[in-house]
Amino acid sequence: ISHSAKHYQRQNYLQSFLLLLSMVLLLAFIGALVAGVQGALFATAMVLILVVTGPRLSPFFILRLYQAQLIHPSQAPHLYDIINELTHRAELDYRPGIFYMPSQVLNAFTIGLKKDTCIVISDAMLRTLNERELIAVLAHEISHIRNHDLYVMMIADVLSRLTSILALLGYL
DSSP, X not given: OOHHHHHHHHHHHHHHHHHHHHHHHHHHHHHHHHHHHHHHHHHHHHHHHHXXXXXXXXXXXXXXXXXXXXXXXXXXXXXXXXXXXXXXXXXOSSOOEEEEEOOSSOOEEEESSGGGOXXXXXXXXXXXXXXXXXXXXXXXXXXXXXXXXXXXXXXXXXXXXXXXXXXXXXXX
C-alpha cells in the first residue's frame, strides 16, 4: 500500500471512530432524556454489548430473518460470473455468498465480516434491473467488502435501532 493510501486509510479509521463516538454520545443523550442517568448508562451499556457481540453473530441469523436463500451457481450461472469478475477486479481472495430475498422492495445489501460476507438481492431487484444496473449494484456491494465498511455499517445500524427503541420508550 502506498504512503498516500495508508494516509487515507488512517483518515477513514479516524472519521469512522469519530462518527461512531458521536452516535454513542447521541444515544446516551437520548437515554438520559428518556430515563435520566440510568437511561444514559443503559444505552451506553447496550451499545458496548452490541459492539462486542455484533461481529460474532453469524450473518445467517440475519439471513433467516429476511427469509433469504442461498443462490447456487447452477441456479444463476450468469450472476456468479458477474460476482466472480467483480471480486477479481476488487482483488478479494474470496467470493461472498449470494442470497435471494423474496421481497417486492428493490433492495440489495451486504452482511457479515471477512470471509463470511453475503450479498443479499431482493426478488424485485432481480426482476426489475437490467444487466448493467445489476452489475452496478453488485459492484457497489463488493466495494463495501473491499473497503471494509461492513463493521461500521453494522454498528451504525445497531445504533439507529437502539435510538428508535429509546424514542419509542420516550412516548410511554
